[in-house]
């Protein structure tokens with residue numbers, strides 16, 4: 001039953017996680033993909049622990065990583081946390097690329113000077 005609901009949500013959301021927007025693994029995938037962070041799971045916008053209902057108005061498909069991170073957090077709180085973390089990681093990756101580029105340029109300059 002749960003698999004059918006999950007598959008429906010997954011299809012409805014175009015296979016993307018409701019929170020981070022990444023493409024999730026097809027719920028019909030084999031057991032080998034069960035523990036990937038991008039496994040599709042059912043999440044409750046308002047957590048059941050906080051009185052949320054287990055119905056279609058409260059259910060979304062979310063990747064396992066978001067589901068675990070969200071825990072009992074309120075949706076607003078979680079989205080803020082999630083996006084701050086994602087933007088921070090993206091910024092770090094950009095900075096790392098910039099630093100790598102600079103290191104490459106410096107190495108090229110050094111080899112250029114050595115040739116003279």
Ligand SMILES: [Zn+2]
Nearest residue numbers: 017020063066
């Ligand atoms: Zn996600």
